[in-house]
Amino acid sequence: MTFDAQTIKYLVIDILASTIPLATPLILAAVGGVFSDRSGVVNIGIEGMILIGSFTGVLTSYYTRNPWLGFLMAGLSGCLTAWFHALASIKYKANQTVSGVAVNIMATALTGFLLKAIFDRAGQTERVVKLARWTIPVIKDIPIVGEIIGSGPPPVYIAFIVVALAHIVMFKTVLGLRIRACGEHPEAADTAGVNVALIRYGCVMMSGFLAGLAGGTLSLGELSLFKEGMSAGKGYIALAAVIFGRWTPVGAMWASLLFALADAIQLIAQNWGFTLIPQEFMLMFPYVVTMAALAGIIGRSTGPAASGKPYVRRGV
């Protein structure tokens, strides 16, 4: 094929329009991860919370035929799952990595079991009512931009609103200051009268809620069914986005977009007849980008000082 201006324009539109839906669940989950990490609790369990959310969303939509209720329930189920992780890490001071991994294993098994018990089948559910696409009046008429984000599943827009809200809460409010204090120096925060446990519970459950919405995005926004293991490692990629985004909501958003861009390029390269690089290498591409990004940044970027450490009050 020839690469004239018109082709390049279509190529750019195609790649970016494919990137946005792929990035949406990553953005939601990563912003959640920022909250959890900033408050001092590492949330490896995001992957499992996404999976639980995607299942609950489909289950709710299946019975109520109301995808919005399903989307909300997806978030709440993620929130509930996160409560277990919070309980283990905050109240019982368990190792947070172990607790998070336990959530992931439990989620895989539980959704598989419930699929069998409720839908009497394995693999995947049938199609349910999904969230109808939104078309944004003004944006859709802008050339190029309109073709990329002029219309899409509602979670796409919700994700960007969440990023903006998260940024404001984290850096422009007293609450945000308290959250960051709990993650940096919980003793100091405690001395200043901040309820460290409460803040951490709130943040972990917020992270679970957003991970659940990420699951709902997969199962009710992008697709209209639950498939076993449909989180497909997105929770881990989101964690990488948290680090690469230097524990800020906006940074996590850009990191998610970068990882999704790599995935989109890999997926649609063949559609454009780009077969110069063997497919096996193309399949590796998104992961190589993720690793390169982390390797490049991780030395120069330090997370919240108290992240991963249970807070034990001294001298009481």
Added chain:
Amino acid sequence: MKRILVLSLAVLMLAAIAVPGFAAAPKVGIVFDVGGLGDQSFNDSAYVGLKRLEKELGASITYMESRTPSDYEPNLAALAREGYDVVWGIGFLMADAMKKVATQFPNTRFGIIDSSYTDEEYAAMKNVLGVVYKEHEGSFLVGVLAALTTKTNKVGFVGGMQFAVIERFEAGFKAGVWKTNPNIQIIVNYTGSFDDPAKGKTVATSMYRQGADVVFHAAGATGIGAIEAAAELGKWAIGVDSNQAHLAPKNVLNSMIKRVDIGVFEGTKMLLDPKFVAHTEEMGIAEGGVGFVTDLSNNASLSAVAKANEWSAKIRAGEYVVPEAPMAKASDLK
């Protein structure tokens, strides 16, 4: 008296052992591929065959699912160990595992879908039946339907992993399209997975964005995403293996049917025969193994269906041989 009772019991037990396969209910087990039961295509079709064995032969049936390829071998061995007379492996990827297990359990009969072995291998393991399909023949027919349906002269093919079986779908589809209209552009994409609907949706959406209006998938659950894309954008998708019209009744043009159920059902009967000889069974249009949907769920025009039927008769009669290897452009087609 007691002695007679013992004796008659012994005779009865001997008789029960002596009666071969069919008289006692045969035990048939299936190991599914990672796509899993409920993929609404390949694995589900095999399950239909298994259910038919239960109904028509009174077989006692069971199935196991594989979460990862490393489950194949233990699953196959588990069914053999539990005394199943016939054990099926559903899918090409199980070929190596089956070879190992079939050697370990020479008294169990094994069947594999989508794979065959060499004559030397069959000589070594006398208890295996390979069932392969002429997917290219069925795909050719839906290719004809696609070519007669497209208005943009652009169609797409979404494949799972790239290996010989899936390439037969691509080859047949391309041949069917280009035999009908050599000016049609065909976009091909192998996603590298059979179990990721989100990937299938991304790839198919991009094809539609490029102007394709009919997309054929041979990608298991990944392909469900392609049908999702068609439903969302109001385009055509062509299903695979089973009739997938129920997934999106207004957007599934037709489905290429691969009767895995017939392979499992007829194959089991062959395997239960005491005189069974290991070999490969090929299922094409002539054997009723592949085809397309002709019931009310079909959305292709009547003239397109008539044309496909015409080709079907030609292929059945051996007047046209559908190529098995994908060709790069229309002019490569003989």
